Amino acid sequence: MSPWAPDRSAYVGVFYEYYRAADRASATVQPEHSREIVDGSRGIPEFDVVVTKWIDPEVVLGQLVAFAGHVDYSLGLVETVGLYPPPESAPRSDEEWDALPEGSPYLEGPGIMELSAEARDMLAGVDDARLPVLAEQWAAIEEFSHFTADEDGYILSLTKDLVGLARRAREHDQQLYCWMSL
Template identity: 80%
Template structure:
């Protein structure tokens, strides 16, 4: 198994958090879910792994918090505040294992969206060399495909005055 991250774009926080318990990849009108423009990944968390891609794209130094994620779901204001409250949570509580939704900053979106097409292969190669990918080989061009997909998603979000969001689930 693993942790799945789905990056998508939405008009605003309300649209981004519709049906938070459901994958963004599987739109279903009967559940009231809109069809999202989504890129599905595994292990590509927003702060560390995607954050490094954003840093490379923007040609800035990487730092934790570069993408400035804001947790939208489960609502942080309702999160347990003590060990006793955490222990009292039901096993299926989203505070325990998700799903979760985060909003990424406009700066992160714009750094990704601003990458020239000619730079995509070098960007994918640079990203593939990070420590988090050291166990993997990229024989099939997956990193270039994923980099191209994420940059394309960021461009469409920017062009439609939308932000990027991340839905994640264990």
């Protein structure tokens, strides 16, 4: 297995699942469950999903979006809106945070956020001929410096998957979402 590829049984860390949905209500159906359908028996919709590890939306994916859009990277380039746990119900004081029960999604996740249409469109607009160069640029970011060389082409494959997901979302007038879990 590639050191880049997600393997939930072998590594500890944060998992990010990027997926597309028609709207926020559809995107947040059964938010406590992974968006990746393995056996189809959980009763949640089947999402078009790309499963990653360590590829957070704001920093790591944000740099891919910057390369894709030929813009300078800055924190906040990929604007996100937190959908789950519901921000309007979030604790507002230290006392409320301290009173949260063990297992609360505000403490442990999972979380769902919506990515901006601009980020989706920058990824979707990448020409196929640029994908290898884009993947090479992305593989060279500081956040990936602790990985071994990408000899098996995982970063190129992931780049193609994320760009493809963004294209399908744009084609179907959908948004991109990120489900994350520890």
